[in-house]
Amino acid sequence: MIKIVSRCLVLFAAIAFSLTGAFAQDFPTQPIRIIVPYTAGGSSDFVARTVGAKMQENIGRPVVVENRPGGNAIIGTELVAKARPDGYTLLLGGSSVLSANPALYKNLSYDSLRDFAPIAKAVDSPIVAVINPKLPINSIKELIAYAKANPGKLNYGSAGVGNTLHLAAEMFCMVTGTKMTHIPYKGASQALTDLLGGSIQVMFDLPQTPMSNIQAGRLKALGITGGKRLPVLPDVPTMAEAGVPEYSFFTWIGFAAPANTPPAIVDRLNKEILKTLSQPAVKDSFAQKAMVVNPTESPEAFKKFIKEEIERLRKLIQTADIKPEG
Amino acid sequence: MDLLNNIGLGLGVALTPINLAYCFIGVLVGTLVGVLPGLGPLATMAMLLPLTFNLAPVTALIMLAGIYYGAQYGGSTTAILVNLPGESSSVVTCLDGYQMARQGRAGAALAVAALGSFFAGTFATMVIAGFAPPLAEVALKFGPAAYFSLMVLGLVSAVILAAGSLLKAFSMILLGILLGLVGTDVNSGMARFTFNISALSDGIGFVIVAMGVFGFTEVIVNLELKAKREILTKKVKNLWLTKSEFKAAAPAVLRGTLLGCMLGILPGGGALLSSFAAYTLEKKVSKNYAQFGRGAIEGVAAPESANNAGAQTSFIPLLTLGIPSNPVMALMIGAMMIHNIQPGPQIVINQPELFWGMIASMWVGNLMLVIFNLPLIGIWVKLLSVPYRLLFPSILLFCGIGIYSLSYNTFDIYIAALFGLLGYIFVKLECEPAPLMLGFILGPMLEENLRRALLLSRGDPTIFVTNPISAGMLIVAAILLGIVIVPVVRKKREDVFVE
Secondary structure (H helix, E strand, C coil): CHHHHHHHHHHHHHHHHHHHHHHHHHCCCCCEEEEECCCCCCHHHHHHHHHHHHHHHHHCCCEEEEECCCCCCHHHHHHHHCCCCCCCEEEEEEHHHHHHHHHHCCCCCCCCCCCEEEEEEEEEEECEEEECCCCCCCCHHHHHHHHHHCCCCCEEEECCCCCHHHHHHHHHHHHHCCCCEEEECCCHHHHHHHHHHCCCCEEEECCCCCHHHHHCCCCEEEEECCCCCCCCCCCCCECCCCCCCCCCCEEEEEEEEECCCCHHHHHHHHHHHHHHHCCHHHHHHHHHCCCEECCCCCHHHHHHHHHHHHHHHHHHHHHHCCCCCC | CHHHHHHHHHHHHHCCHHHHHHHHHHHHHHHHHHHCCCCCHHHHHHHHHHHHHHCCHHHHHHHHHHHHHHHHHHHHHHHHHHCCCCCHHHHHHHHHHHHHHHCCCHHHHHHHHHHHHHHHHHHHHHHHHHHHHHHHHHHHCCCHHHHHHHHHHHHHHHHHHCCCCHHHHHHHHHHHHHHHCCEECCCCCCEECCCCCHHHCCCCCHHHHHHHHHHHHHHHHHHHCHHHHHHHHHCCCCCCCCHHHHHHHHHHHHHHHHHHHHHHCCCCCHHHHHHHHHHHHHHHHCCCHHHCCCCCCHHHHHHHHHHHHHHHHCCHHHHHHCCCCCHHHHHHHHHHHHCCCCCCCCHHHHCHHHHHHHHHHHHHHHHHHHHHHHHHHHHHHHHCCCCHHHHHHHHHHHHHHHHHHHHCCHHHHHHHHHHHHHHHHHHHCCCCHHHHHHHHHHHHHHHHHHHHHHHHCCCCCCHHHHCHHHHHHHHHHHHHHHHHHCHHHHHHHHHHHHC
């Protein structure tokens, strides 16, 4: 009798253990949701959809993108932070959500390092300095000279207080010792409209938004951050070439899962994402939108990267005294 | 002529079987989505976006565009039948459209909405075809000071929007402005009146307030008037427009169309503002002034044409400058990006078949919509004869689903219910919701642009008069205000409503 019971116990234990192991091997058995905390149509959305579509082909399960915009991307992010850590709900988190928001807000409803298990960074996007061509400025050096001669006179636009574009501009001012006036808007396209119209003169933006206008000559691009010129904007010098090598600013987009997601699953997702990013078609499609595929090698490396970014931005925000109250 | 060649090229692209099919799917889905309260074209386009991956770029864009302007057609249906604005731009249609339905003229209201929308869509398409680049340039000239003055003009005309007492109209506008302040302030990043509820950090949604104040309130009011309501819906007259109605509506359609075209090109303007503006203009200009708010056909014709014209011309900044004028256009940019098209000034040169194909298919889509919607009028009107005890739970259910589909947040439904209650109080106090809605939209825009203009001028208030566009609009607003305030006119208004 005891022999039967103990045999059953051993059997059950064996099944139970193999199931937990098999769980990670069988993953995924359901559709995977990628939550994008922005409205459909932006760069983050594009990254999610492109990577998602390729991942779907590779793993044979549907990968669905859900847009949950609102509250400066906090609503969608909170959603994933509180989701079940089973690997079926992922966050498309970028620099603003995972590193800028924690540095900006004192009472953030999530903690990027504690509430998330970072999976992989996907792409980097440089920042381009664009001006309205009516200005008598043709290079970064001239911009700095003009700004120094007329402190506070130049207006630059951003997509909101504490937004990436705001931080990028403030970093430029900090590094070059200039002062420009910040004009916040409700979105980069609104700022772009006023830049084209001439109400504001400068923007430090992701290249994708003003790209067509730069190519058509309606806006002048003075310089781009990063070590290499962009293939889509070959005439725009890097900041180093333009004489300001110390100005470096990047936004990045990556994927994260809720904290406590089993490491085996995180690793599997990491591998899948890196696989899609290595395909030339995907690389090209991103390159056309001024995004450079630059993945971190492992989830731990990504976590370390996020931590460093938060520190770096915290310093900038304190120095530039940026305070979005509430 | 160059334009004719281009239109020919466009029609050649738009009339291929596959593009026609997807155009039809787009407008069909758009109409259905427009009829459903709450669920809007933006959410639907986002959901259908993956379907477009394997389509040719032109086809994908044709379908998505069809959903957008199809929704404008559908939104008027529920606005007229049950006082429920299916789309935010149909809020104004509720005012006279629903009154017409209660008088048994629902068929005529639906017909004029469909025909007016078709005319506006056709006209707007021609405007885009002929004048897109210069109009985009005009739009760029509107800086913050000009926008501010436009908002002031809008608010002054909001007073005209109301039929009753001047004091009540002002109060509702002010209340609307105050409600519009809820949310995150653009210029400082500060959250105002959000009580730490993250759902409120982007403000209260316009659609939610509209559904509460128009739709839910109407249900409550009707439930109170139990017996009376059954009688009203029995006497449905003919389903078409009488000759005199046609004659009255025609100039309204024309004015609405022109106004819609002009406001649609302004980024941030679009369909919503144009319908309010057209209603106000029509009320001021029409001889049938007294009937507005009571079932004047011009009060349906003008806003319906304007919102369609506005919806179409809001494509102009997208197609010529690559700048989205509202979230729906931003999604279109996303769709273009997915298909590796760069929207902007070069599309006309680099991909003329895309540009002209889209424009031609807008007209084709409008044609499909009017052919599709007119016969349905009979069916929609039959819906009115459903006993109310069956109708109102369905209305509430669809509203609930629609509101939830916006942000997947039950909090929004509570807010709508709260506004339904508030709306009922307004009805009892004889205050009108329309000025509140206008204040709700215009107030925040007014504040944002005022502060931005002053930031740019470093605190110098004379910027509002030195900028020519801004000065012009402020002058018109002052004149309008004078006309409204002058006691003689006020006495005349009160006399008319003492009947």
